[in-house]
Amino acid sequence: MEDKKEESKCFICGATSDERVLLNSEHEGESKKVCVRCLPPLIHGGS
Ligand SMILES: [Zn+2]
Numbered sequence: 001m002e003d004k005k006e007e008s009k010c011f012i013c014g015a016t017s018d019e020r021v022l023l024n025s026e027h028e029g030e031s032k033k034v035c036v037r038c039l040p041p042l043i044h045g046g047s
Helices: 039-043
Strands: 022-027 030-035
Touching: 022 039, 030 039
Parallel strands: none
Antiparallel strands: 022 030
8 A cells, every 4th residue: 555645746847735826737638736836838828
């Protein structure tokens, strides 16, 4: 059995929910968390 604590991290910058607000998102069919700082570029379609 794994006793790994489920960790919430931004999939882009790796920030944890302790550092920033994280939001649920879906990317390539997987549920991922993204922090509020990384979200705006995603919305604007930044490359
Ligand atoms: Zn981030």
